[in-house]
Amino acid sequence: GAVVSQHPSRVICKSGTSVKIECRSLDFQATTMFWYRQFPKQSLMLMATSNEGSKATYEQGVEKDKFLINHASLTLSTLTVTSAHPEDSSFYICSADLAPNTEAFFGQGTRLTVV
Amino acid sequence: RKEVEQDPGPFNVPEGATVAFNCTYSNSASQSFFWYRQDCRKEPKLLMSVYSSGNEDGRFTAQLNRASQYISLLIRDSKLSDSATYLCVVNSGGSYIPTFGRGTSLIVHP
Numbered sequence: 250g251a252v253v254s255q256h257p258s259r260v261i262c263k264s265g266t267s268v269k270i271e272c273r274s275l276d277f278q279a280t281t282m283f284w285y286r287q288f289p290k291q292s293l294m295l296m297a298t299s300n301e302g303s304k305a306t307y308e309q310g311v312e313k314d315k316f317l318i319n320h321a322s323l324t325l326s327t328l329t330v331t332s333a334h335p336e337d338s339s340f341y342i343c344s345a346d347l348a349p350n351t352e353a354f355f356g357q358g359t360r361l362t363v364v
Numbered sequence: 365r366k367e368v369e370q371d372p373g374p375f376n377v378p379e380g381a382t383v384a385f386n387c388t389y390s391n392s393a394s395q396s397f398f399w400y401r402q403d404c405r406k407e408p409k410l411l412m413s414v415y416s417s418g419n420e421d422g423r424f425t426a427q428l429n430r431a432s433q434y435i436s437l438l439i440r441d442s443k444l445s446d447s448a449t450y451l452c453v454v455n456s457g458g459s460y461i462p463t464f465g466r467g468t469s470l471i472v473h474p
Contacts, residue, residue: 255407283462292466293408293451342407344462350396350455353462355407 251277253345255356262333262363269329270359272343278323279345283353284316287340299326299343333363367391368454370465377472381442385468387452388434397428397435400451402467408451411437442472 252275262268272282280301285293297318298306305318317329330337340360344353370387377383389397397414412419414426414435425438435454439446452465 285464293464295461295463298461340405346462352398352410352413353453355409358405358407360405 251275251345251347251354253279253343253354253356255343255359257359258357259360260362262361264334264363265332267329267331268333268361269327270341270343270361272326272328272345272356274324274345274354277345277347279326280323281349282320282326282343282345284318284326284328285342285344287342293342296328296341299328301326330361333361335363337361338363367456367463368452368465370452370468372466372468374469374471377442377470379442379444379472379474381472382438382440383442383470384436384438385450385452385470386434386436387454387465387468388432389452389454389456389463390433391454391456392430392433394433394454394456396455397426398453398455398462399424399426399435399437400453400464402449402451404449411450439470442470444472444474446470447472 254273256271282299284296287293296311299318299320301320307313320326342358343356399411400408401411402408418427423440427436449467451467
């Protein structure tokens with residue numbers, strides 16, 4: 250299967266700082282990537298759809314100015330959590346698929362802790 | 365009504381048992397369906413796709429019922445290593461964005 254690499258796997262940051270998470274498709278090109286957030290014992294909630302070369306599409310209730318998404322190439326999308334707060338502490342996961350309507354391949358996830 | 369619904373469980377079964385999970389979806393135009401497995405603090409991994417005619421992979425059987433808008437996963441001869449959360453995923457609409465159920469927790473005990 251296709252490989253999606255996410256980095257870092259774990260990060261601890263102070264309140265008010267920004268954190269950047271990278272998601273790379275290693276052996277295929279991904280025009281679309283998805284960013285999810287998962288709180289303990291909860292489902293994966295879609296935050297935004299990242300589109301190469303254009304603006305991301307954010308889900309309702311997700312602040313686009315707080316969660317900055319950049320998809321500058323066909324193999325890299327980044328999510329920056331700006332001015333992080335403790336309530337942003339969560340498990341963030343990206344995914345991509347080889348083609349629309351096929352299985353999704355996930356990055357390893359990033360566990361963010363804001364202190 | 366949520367787009368994809370699952371019973372969160374947990375399902376607590378002994379080794380060797382047969383267990384079944386259902387997942388209902390609200391969008392009748394949904395195109396493709398998958399079951400993923402997620403271990404604690406890990407990313408989801410594809411368990412199997414779900415085809416219209418039903419499909420089997422070893423101890424796992426997946427079925428789709430379009431008329432009633434649900435998919436199912438049957439696990440036979442449960443192993444301790446089957447303990448995990450099983451996520452139902454449905455791709456819907458023209459944008460084919462994967463939508464996840466909240467997952468069903470399975471605990472297999474000796």
